[in-house]
Amino acid sequence: xxxxxxxxxxxxxxxxxxxxxxxxxxxxxxxxxxxxxxxxxxxxxxxxxxxxxxxxxxxxxxxxxxxxxxxxxxxxxxxxxxxxxxxxxxxxxxxxxxxxxxxxxxxxxxxxxxxxxxxxxxxxxxxxxxxxxxxxxxxxxxxxxxxxxxxxxxxxxxxxxxxxxxxxxxxxxxxxxxxxxxxxxxxxxxxxxxxxxxxxxxxxxxxxxxxxxxxxxxxxx
Numbered sequence: 001x002x003x004x005x006x007x008x009x010x011x012x013x014x015x016x017x018x019x020x021x022x023x024x025x026x027x028x029x030x031x032x033x034x035x036x037x038x039x040x041x042x043x044x045x046x047x048x049x050x051x052x053x054x055x056x057x058x059x060x061x062x063x064x065x066x067x068x069x070x071x072x073x074x075x076x077x078x079x080x081x082x083x084x085x086x087x088x089x090x091x092x093x094x095x096x097x098x099x100x101x102x103x104x105x106x107x108x109x110x111x112x113x114x115x116x117x118x119x120x121x122x123x124x125x126x127x128x129x130x131x132x133x134x135x136x137x138x139x140x141x142x143x144x145x146x147x148x149x150x151x152x153x154x155x156x157x158x159x160x161x162x163x164x165x166x167x168x169x170x171x172x173x174x175x176x177x178x179x180x181x182x183x184x185x186x187x188x189x190x191x192x193x194x195x196x197x198x199x200x201x202x203x204x205x206x207x208x209x210x211x212x213x214x215x216x217x218x219x220x221x
Contacts, residue, residue: 037084038064042073042100043114044092048134052087052114055138068092073100077107085145086111090122101126108191112141125197155201156188163205170213184209 039056041063043049049066056063064080067073069092077083077100086104088097090113097113104111105125113122113131122129130144160181167184168177187208188195198204 037082038062038080040064040073040076040080040083040086040104040109040111041066042068042070042086042092042097043089044068045089048089052138059138059142061138070095070097070099073097074103077103083107083109085109087114087141088112090115090117098123098126101129105194105197108194110145110192112144114141128195156185156205159202159205163209166206167209167213170209180209180213183212187212 039061041049041053041056043052043066046068049068053063053066064076064083065073067076073088083104086100086109088100088104088111090097101111101113101122102125111129113126113129114134114136115131116134122131130147132141132144163184164177164181167180168174171177171180184205188205191208195201195204198207
C-alpha cells in the first residue's frame with residue numbers, strides 16, 4: 001500500500017466550522033480567545049469575580065456574567081449563541097458548578113475549574129479538566145486552556161495516518177475521505193470539551209467521523 005501523505009490539521013474545509021465559510025481551525029487554538037467570543041465567569045465571591053472580569057476585559061476579552069450561582073450560569077449559557085470558554089468556581093455556596101461544566105461539555109466549550117480548595121473532588125467525567133487555584137489570574141487561565149488544546153493536537157497528529165485510511169474506507173475514495181477528515185478536524189476544534197466523554201482521543205475522533213459520514217451532517221455524502 002502506498003503511504004498516505006500527511007494531512008495538516010488546518011486543512012481547508014468546504015464549509016468551515018459551524019458553516020462560517022472559513023477553513024478548519026487548528027485544534028491547538030482556543031477559537032474563543034481569537035474571536036473575542038464571550039468568556040463565561042462563574043464565581044460567587046464578588047471581589048474575585050470583579051477582579052477576574054477586569055483582567056479578561058483588560059486583555060481585550062468579553063465577559064459573560066459573572067454568575068454567582070449555577071442556575072444563573074445555566075441561564076446565561078442557554079441564552080448565549082456563542083461562548084468561547086468558561087472559568088468555573090467549583091463551590092457556589094451550597095451548590096457546585098458541575099451542572100454548568102456538563103452543559104459546557106455538551107456544547108463543546110472549554111473550561112477551567114477555578115477553586116480555593118486544595119483537594120478538588122470532581123466527578124470522573126471532569127477528571128481531565130484543567131484546575132487552577134485562585135492565586136492564578138487570567139493569563140494563567142488562558143495558558144491552561146491553550147495547553148490543553150496543544151496536548152490534544154499532538155495526540156491528533158499521531159493518529160492522523162490511521163484516521164485517513166479509515167476515512168477513505170468509509171467514503172469509498174481518497175478525495176471524499178480527505179474531506180471527511182477535514183470536517184472531522186473542524187468539528188473537533190469546535191467541540192474540544194466533548195473529548196472528555198470518550199475513553200481516548202482515538203475513540204472520540206472515530207465517533208465524530210462516523211457521525212459526520214452517516215449521521216445528519218450533509219457535508220459528506
